[in-house]
Amino acid sequence: xxxxxxxxRPMAKMRRKSDLPEKPCAHCQRPFTWRxxxxxVWDEVKYCSDRCRGEAKRGALG
Numbered sequence: 001x002x003x004x005x006x007x008x009r010p011m012a013k014m015r016r017k018s019d020l021p022e023k024p025c026a027h028c029q030r031p032f033t034w035r036x037x038x039x040x041v042w043d044e045v046k047y048c049s050d051r052c053r054g055e056a057k058r059g060a061l062g
Contacts (some may be wrong), residue, residue, distance in 0.1 A: 027052040027059075 020034040025048040032048035047053040 025049075025052050027056040 017033060021042070022031045022033040023045075024031055026046040028048065030048060034042060038045050047056060
């Protein structure tokens with residue numbers, strides 16, 4: 001039987017949530033923190049949630 005050896009991967013450095021960047025929501029003005037899914041588009045993110053984005057669009061239309 002062949003033995004499988006797993007290569008040890010270096011652990012990613014842990015970050016505290018308080019160390020992550022944050023900015024205010026363009027609609028509700030509450031601060032929100034960086035998320036991994038926003039990693040590549042952080043400069044373009046304006047709203048903290050889909051709800052705020054939708055309310056801001058509705059407010060601009062009416």
